[in-house]
Amino acid sequence: xxxxxxGTPEYVVPIFEYLLKNEHIICVVTRAxxxxxxxxxxxxxxxxxKALQKNIPVLTPENLKxxxxxxxLSTLNSELAIVAAYGKILPKEVLDMFPSGCVNLHFSILPxxxxxxxxxxxIIKGEKETGVTGFFMDEGxxxxxxxxxxxxxxxxxxxSLSLQKKLIPVAIDxxxxxxxxxxxxxxxxxxxxxxSYAPPLKKSDGKIDWNRPAGxxxxxxxxxxxxxxxxxxxxxxxxxxxxxxxxxxxxxxQSLPVGSIVSIQKNVGFIVKCNPGFLLIKTVQPASxxxxxxxxxxxxxxxxxxxxLS
Numbered sequence: 143x144x145x146x147x148x149g150t151p152e153y154v155v156p157i158f159e160y161l162l163k164n165e166h167i168i169c170v171v172t173r174a175x176x177x178x179x180x181x182x183x184x185x186x187x188x189x190x191x192k193a194l195q196k197n198i199p200v201l202t203p204e205n206l207k208x209x210x211x212x213x214x215l216s217t218l219n220s221e222l223a224i225v226a227a228y229g230k231i232l233p234k235e236v237l238d239m240f241p242s243g244c245v246n247l248h249f250s251i252l253p254x255x256x257x258x259x260x261x262x263x264x265i266i267k268g269e270k271e272t273g274v275t276g277f278f279m280d281e282g283x284x285x286x287x288x289x290x291x292x293x294x295x296x297x298x299x300x301x302s303l304s305l306q307k308k309l310i311p312v313a314i315d316x317x318x319x320x321x322x323x324x325x326x327x328x329x330x331x332x333x334x335x336x337x338s339y340a341p342p343l344k345k346s347d348g349k350i351d352w353n354r355p356a357g358x359x360x361x362x363x364x365x366x367x368x369x370x371x372x373x374x375x376x377x378x379x380x381x382x383x384x385x386x387x388x389x390x391x392x393x394x395x396q397s398l399p400v401g402s403i404v405s406i407q408k409n410v411g412f413i414v415k416c417n418p419g420f421l422l423i424k425t426v427q428p429a430s431x432x433x434x435x436x437x438x439x440x441x442x443x444x445x446x447x448x449x450x451l452s
Contacts, residue, residue, distance in 0.1 A: 143242065143325065144168045146220040148228040152188040153306055157226050157247065159192070160314050165321070167198055169218050173229050174202040207233050215239060222324065225279065226313070234281055242324055244279040247313050249306070251275060251291055253333040255340040256284035261309070262302045263340035265365035266347075268357070271295050272305070274313045276320030278330045283339075287330025290319040299385070301364040345370045348380075352401035352452045356386045356419025371427070374451040382433060383425035387413050394447065395420070401452035403445060411436030414451060 147158055148171045161167055170193040175184040186194070193200050199218070203211035212235055223244040225232070237244050250260035252275040257263075264272045273293035280286040292312055296305060348370035350359055363372040363384050371380040395404040395415055404420065405413040411424045423436045428443070439445075 143321075144219065144221045146171060146215065146218065146223045146240070147189070147193075148172070148223060148225040148232070149189045150187045150229045151227050153310065154226040154313075155188050155192055156310050157313055157317060158189055160317065161224060162196060164318075167193075167196075168220055169199045169201060169215070171201045171203070171215070171228070174204055206230060206236055212236070212239075223279075224317070231283075232279060237279060237281065245289065245320060245324065246277055246279045246284070246286070247317060247320075248275045248277065248284055249273075249309055249313070250340065251293055252277060252284055252288060253335055253337040255338055257340040258342040260340040261306050262343055262365045263338075265296065265300065265302055265305065266361050267365075268361050269296055272309070274309055274316040276316045277333075285333065288333055289323050289328060289330050290316055292316050292319075299364070301367040303367060343370055348372045350374055350381065350452070352414065353417045356416040356421050359416055359421055360384055360386055376451050378429040379439075379451065380427040381423055381425075382427060384421045384423050387420045387422035398448055399450065401450045403447050403449050403451070406440065406447060407437075409437050412440060412445065 143165060145161060145165050145167050146169050147161060147167055149158060150173045170189060172187045172189045175186050177183065178185045190200050190202065201211060201214060205211070215236070216239055220240055222242040223240045225244060225246040232244060248260065249272070250264060251273045255263055261272070271293050273291060275291045276289045278286040278289065292315055294308065294312055343366065348366040350362065350372050363381050366372050367382060371382060373380045398404055398415055400415050400417045402415050403412045404415050407413065407422060411422055413420050413422050425433060426436050426439050427433045428439065
């Protein structure tokens, strides 16, 4: 089966490599080269770089409805499109081009967490499991018929980066099963269950409200890593690693407002009062500074018990 692969970031390169080994990839569609660094040097996407190494034709359209792009893609006569973290919505002109359809690998158990950031929002919302769905794309936002799904558990201290990495072999398993079903003529099944959405994260999504329960804030810290990262209003301090904790000095913690430091843990970090519960802050990044341990931050910035982070 002749396949066109749509994808962009580094983390889906293993999926692309699986297809290179097991299927006939005749072209790649990826995002245009991005200016990077002080000198704004234009660099190819990881998928484009890998495709060029394998001498596979690459298309980088700015506009997926552009007549020149549509013409070039149609002349390649691909039978099936595989889409994995491409970064743009495919218009009807593209969806209708492939006789066997367009298959998307989505990093959630649809119809939960339709949208651009399913891994992050699953963690932020405190989900206990997630997975990968292979489905036929239509003009809706992740609304197409499901071909195959596979679930996994979300570990208690998993962040979006570690969960993303854990989901890649799951995605390859789902892709393998999905391709087998497509080749046998399976047309998919309609999505059932409660629908939820995972819109792109905004900077403001990382703002910590210390009036929330400690567990919810811990989920926010894990889910917004590495971007936008959970941060405090005071000093724009990013909180990159934490764990729920029990305050050691109950008399002090009861008298202080939420958002206050209630305990210092030598060589580790500091404990902040939430509502309810407490968070032990272990890794931080001050504004315009490098990532550091919370203990190092305390030594340099002279924070003490009763100081507030909000």
